[in-house]
Amino acid sequence: MWTPTEDEKIGVVICNFRGSVTQGLALEVGETVQILEKCEGWYRGFSTRRPNIKGVFPASYVHLKKAIVTSRGPHETVIPLEDPVVTEVTSTLQEWALLWKQLYVKHKVDLFYKVRHVMMELIDLRRQLLSGHLTQDQSRDVKRHITVRLDWGNEHMGLDLVPRKEFDMVDEDQISVSDLYKMHLSSRHSVQQSTTQGDSTRQRHGEPCRVPVPHHLLVNLKSFTYNSIGEDTDIFFSLYDLREGKTISEKFMVRLNKNGGPKNPEKVDRLCALFTDLSNKDMKRDLYIVSQVIRTGRMLLNDSKKGPPHVQYRRPYGCAVLAMSDVLQTISELKEEKDFVLKVYTCNNENEWYQIHENIIRKSSTKYTAPSTNYGLIISLQLLRGDMEQVRRENPLIFSRGVAITRKLGFPDVIMPGDIRNDLYLTLERGDFERGGKSVQKNIEVTVYVLYADGEILKDYSPSRTLRSTSAVNHPHIPPQHHARAFSCSAPRLWNSLIPTHKTETLSQHSNPNSKRTCSNWHIHSDTVHYTSF
Numbered sequence: 459m460w461t462p463t464e465d466e467k468i469g470v471v472i473c474n475f476r477g478s479v480t481q482g483l484a485l486e487v488g489e490t491v492q493i494l495e496k497c498e499g500w501y502r503g504f505s506t507r508r509p510n511i512k513g514v515f516p517a518s519y520v521h522l523k524k525a526i527v528t529s530r531g532p533h534e535t536v537i538p539l540e541d542p543v544v545t546e547v548t549s550t551l552q553e554w555a556l557l558w559k560q561l562y563v564k565h566k567v568d569l570f571y572k573v574r575h576v577m578m579e580l581i582d583l584r585r586q587l588l589s590g591h592l593t594q595d596q597s598r599d600v601k602r603h604i605t606v607r608l609d610w611g612n613e614h615m616g617l618d619l620v621p622r623k624e625f626d627m628v629d630e631d632q633i634s635v636s637d638l639y640k641m642h643l644s645s646r647h648s649v650q651q652s653t654t655q656g657d658s659t660r661q662r663h664g665e666p667c668r669v670p671v672p673h674h675l676l677v678n679l680k681s682f683t684y685n686s687i688g689e690d691t692d693i694f695f696s697l698y699d700l701r702e703g704k705t706i707s708e709k710f711m712v713r714l715n716k717n718g719g720p721k722n723p724e725k726v727d728r729l730c731a732l733f734t735d736l737s738n739k740d741m742k743r744d745l746y747i748v749s750q751v752i753r754t755g756r757m758l759l760n761d762s763k764k765g766p767p768h769v770q771y772r773r774p775y776g777c778a779v780l781a782m783s784d785v786l787q788t789i790s791e792l793k794e795e796k797d798f799v800l801k802v803y804t805c806n807n808e809n810e811w812y813q814i815h816e817n818i819i820r821k822s823s824t825k826y827t828a829p830s831t832n833y834g835l836i837i838s839l840q841l842l843r844g845d846m847e848q849v850r851r852e853n854p855l856i857f858s859r860g861v862a863i864t865r866k867l868g869f870p871d872v873i874m875p876g877d878i879r880n881d882l883y884l885t886l887e888r889g890d891f892e893r894g895g896k897s898v899q900k901n902i903e904v905t906v907y908v909l910y911a912d913g914e915i916l917k918d919y920s921p922s923r924t925l926r927s928t929s930a931v932n933h934p935h936i937p938p939q940h941h942a943r944a945f946s947c948s949a950p951r952l953w954n955s956l957i958p959t960h961k962t963e964t965l966s967q968h969s970n971p972n973s974k975r976t977c978s979n980w981h982i983h984s985d986t987v988h989y990t991s992f
Contacts, residue, residue, distance in 0.1 A: 470489070470521045471520055676840040681836045695710045735865065750777050777805070
């Protein structure tokens, strides 16, 4: 039974409908429909383009919009409840579409391409307003840019200028002639300014000013095909800036067993991380994806002793790099993950392990050994755009896999309302140890704990996983080097907590167990990232 609608009054068609049913109303994507009645998954109404033709159409083919209804009944008036600037952009683009094609017919090619650029820009700015995730200042900037572009287009295509008051169109019947004249002068002045300054601005900055859209890089480890080590491995992924010579992101760690599978069986097909808050400036950097492979097992990989070792050592094994400049264009054009293979190179001299990624990038082939095959780490990459809430809504399958959020070391370009971050990064640069009468250096392994003031160990202090302790890499019998290891803590309650380091000396078969064990001092530095946005 057909009943009049109360709240469902207006909507936008999201799927074409041929109207092949009895009294069906043919609709195209993007049309606005006014709804009169409903019945079991069907609506009856008309398109605002053809108000005299009424018919029925599926309710699932229409996205409902909020509206204000006046004079309910057969002659009711429905006004969409949306931003006036968005409404103006929609109607203006529809009007420009016809005139824009005529520019090409009249051989005004230069103006044709300029108007096309402005139309595409207006579509993008309209999308940003509709997202509803802009701050008040950002919304004002977007609206200001929209109105300037609308006035520019109307001026160059011979259309009337629209009088405005704070970005919104004014009703000519509700304003005096003198005020209307002043608004027209203001609009014309803004058009002239945009015409004279727009080209120079684009030349200086490359493109018009717009609200920065953050980028997010999804990295998914598919397999480690070159795992001939036969031991458990930890693989660390990070983003490295070659020009500045530093890592710009946190590290994402994957733990694999000796067979190359995840140590945690529940992590199968979930070995992925999302590197967040990469700005346009970051995307133009000389960035590399750096992957470091650390094995856990024997001190020496070619140890002739049989059976499992009594002590498990964390030892450096290899490194792989991937230039973002080589893959950025490919993943930018795709809306799905694309696979890449990273060769794993081994270091010839452990003293240079801390800079093996730089040697690989600079192709210093004498300082590393290339693999005998093309196999290695198989990863997939996908580039996402937008704020995190938008990315979560548009990609629910990615976040259902338990993706690890790997943040940027620093502040993002845009801090949205409600964003809270309290991160402390503790980096062990190196340790200076006394030999204690020995002729060679001792083997040192460092474990870091986070404790409350009363000595209780703090759990869940890592944003991506629960850690009780974290160990650094063990380097046998080498002088003190700059083998930095960073640990991160993210919890508001950490600021009154203690972060002690416990030194554990792991003695090799060549070490003297009776030697004196002393440590001179640690070289440590810390960085903090802290903000709260309201």
